[in-house]
Amino acid sequence: MSLDLNQVSGQIDGMAASLKAEEENWKRCLGRALEILQLQSADVDSLRKKIEGSRTTWLVAGVSDELAGNHRPLPCPTDFTVIASDGSHIDVDRHSPARCYLINIGSATLLYGQNPDATLRSQPTLYASKEDMTIVDPLGSGEQPVEGGLLGIKRAVSECLALAELGEALSPGSSAIALLDGSLIMWGLGGRAYPEYIRTELLKNGLLTALDRTKEISLRTGLALASYISLPRSTEVVNALRIAICPYDPPDCDRHCPRNSPSSQRECDAVAGIRDRDLFGTLLEPGERSATFASGSSVMNYYGDHEIRFFYLKADGEIARVEFPRWVEENGLIDLLHTLILDQCRRGQGYPVALSESHEQAVVTGADREQFRHLIELALAEHRLLTITSEKDRSKRTRWI
Numbered sequence: 445m446s447l448d449l450n451q452v453s454g455q456i457d458g459m460a461a462s463l464k465a466e467e468e469n470w471k472r473c474l475g476r477a478l479e480i481l482q483l484q485s486a487d488v489d490s491l492r493k494k495i496e497g498s499r500t501t502w503l504v505a506g507v508s509d510e511l512a513g514n515h516r517p518l519p520c521p522t523d524f525t526v527i528a529s530d531g532s533h534i535d536v537d538r539h540s541p542a543r544c545y546l547i548n549i550g551s552a553t554l555l556y557g558q559n560p561d562a563t564l565r566s567q568p569t570l571y572a573s574k575e576d577m578t579i580v581d582p583l584g585s586g587e588q589p590v591e592g593g594l595l596g597i598k599r600a601v602s603e604c605l606a607l608a609e610l611g612e613a614l615s616p617g618s619s620a621i622a623l624l625d626g627s628l629i630m631w632g633l634g635g636r637a638y639p640e641y642i643r644t645e646l647l648k649n650g651l652l653t654a655l656d657r658t659k660e661i662s663l664r665t666g667l668a669l670a671s672y673i674s675l676p677r678s679t680e681v682v683n684a685l686r687i688a689i690c691p692y693d694p695p696d697c698d699r700h701c702p703r704n705s706p707s708s709q710r711e712c713d714a715v716a717g718i719r720d721r722d723l724f725g726t727l728l729e730p731g732e733r734s735a736t737f738a739s740g741s742s743v744m745n746y747y748g749d750h751e752i753r754f755f756y757l758k759a760d761g762e763i764a765r766v767e768f769p770r771w772v773e774e775n776g777l778i779d780l781l782h783t784l785i786l787d788q789c790r791r792g793q794g795y796p797v798a799l800s801e802s803h804e805q806a807v808v809t810g811a812d813r814e815q816f817r818h819l820i821e822l823a824l825a826e827h828r829l830l831t832i833t834s835e836k837d838r839s840k841r842t843r844w845i
Contacts (some may be wrong), residue, residue: 466717469546474722477715480685481723497694504687505680512529513735514728517783519618523557526788528623530796530806533598534813536577536591541818541830544572545591547599549606550805552798559797566805567606588642588650593632597646602629604654607669611661621784622658624671625799628752634743647746655750659771668777669768672785672796673686676756676765680723680740681720686712702791719816723764728758733766733782736773759786761794 484491492507534546548568555561571577572591579589579594590598607622614620630651633643658669690712692700699709724734734756738744744751750769755778757764766785772778788796824830 470717473715473718474726477682477685477718477723478726480688480715481512481727484685484688485510491684491688494690494693494695498687498690499694499698500683500687501697502683502686503680503740504683505740507684508736508738510735512727515711515733515735515779515782517731517733517786518779520783520787522555523555523559524574524619524621524784525556525614526552526554526621526623526784526796526798527607527610528552528625528796528802529603529610529800530625531603531606532801532806532808533595533818534808535595535597537817540817540820541824542572544570544579544820545576546570546808546816546832547594547595547602548806549599549602550802550807550809551606552801552805553610553611554801555797558635562801564801564805569602579642579645581639583641585641586639588638594638594642594646597630597632597823598650599627600624600656601646604651604658606653608643608657608661611658611665611667614661614665614667616665617782618667619780620665621670621781623666623785623796623799624669625803626671627673628671628769629739629741630743631741631745632703633746634741645744647743650720652747652750655769659750662771662775662777666770666777666780668775668781668784670768670772670781670785672799673765673767674795675762676719676721676799678720678765679718681737681756682715682718682723683740684737689714720765724756724758725763728756728763730758730760731786733757736778738770739767755782757782757789759789759794761789764789 475742488507488509488511491511495507498504529549529551531547531549533548536543546568548566550566551564553561553563558687576590578587578589588594603624607624611620611622630641632638632646655669658667661667662669687695727732736753736755739752739754741752747769752767753770753773754765754767757766764785766781768778768781772781785796790797791797792800793796
């Protein structure tokens with residue numbers, strides 16, 4: 445039986461009415477956040493010290509020299525290159541007759557200027573060996589199957605490696621940027637979600653190795669690496685404003701404002717419900733970027749000089765978050781990133797065209813997935829191997845009424 449939309453429609457109307465009732469409070473909170481940001485911009489050093497001494501239950505952005513900067517783009521170089529990669533995958537299916545997964549990496553190299561050109565490609569890779577299917581602790585204390593969230597992280601590593609390979613073809617002194625879709629921060633590897641050997645394999649031996657290689661390319665060619673996040677939900681900068689208005693110094697959420705406390709509303713809730721994009725959507729003019737900030741994620745402890753920093757960019761249609769390793773800023777490549785990403789958005793109707801093209805190369809359709817499964821079953825049959833699957837799967841694939 446399909447979804448009964450008649451029952452759902454009334455609930456949707458109720459949701460819309462509730463959001464309308466919350467709109468005025470949201471406007472008040474946004475106004476308060478803008479007021480605090482302007483006040484704190486006059487004394488960034490004090491805010492930075494207060495942030496460094498704080499203990500909070502939420503992520504707080506690291507602040508550098510400025511808080512409310514507005515930076516205009518520079519003119520585009522005469523000749524420049526944009527490379528991008530994106531990926532998709534077919535996860536492990538426990539109902540499949542063979543345990544395996546597939547990662548498909550799409551890439552785009554776009555040359556602009558006197559000799560324009562474009563190279564688009566996709567590279568699918570099948571993983572089926574025991575070494576591919578699990579990450580094993582070298583000390584012998586356990587192992588983790590590569591599926592679900594871990595497979596998503598492994599795919600992100602493959603995307604970054606693909607960019608490094610594309611970057612090898614650049615000439616010294618190139619005006620070039622390399623783009624990824626989504627975050628450079630491996631959020632899933634923070635905290636205690638996975639044991640240390642998982643972080644060693646996917647971060648130290650995976651993503652950070654790829655970033656090391658990209659940094660070497662950057663030093664030789666001038667390549668700037670970044671990731672682009674469309675419609676970001678982050679609140680790290682707004683959380684810095686929470687620190688600013690906290691009456692305690694140093695702020696300590698667990699000590700002064702425990703979650704189960706029956707006390708009245710916290711003072712920092714004056715900016716509750718505001719996202720960073722709301723803040724910078726008001727502050728920035730089209731084409732401008734914000735100041736740069738440092739990520740407060742605990743996983744940054746593993747990144748070293750690849751520590752992730754970010755700025756917000758107001759393209760013509762939306763506020764985007766642009767993330768990059770610390771060395772990109774230290775090497776003076778921020779203006780190049782800003783200028784070329786904005787140019788890409790304008791060429792791509794609001795979204796970087798190189799990322800759109802690499803996504804088109806990477807996408808795996810529903811028909812592709814069915815054909816992939818059929819090829820597996822056919823290969824097993826040709827080698828006279830059993831093609832055992834579950835009765836649940838057989839029932840779903842067979843129309844019997």
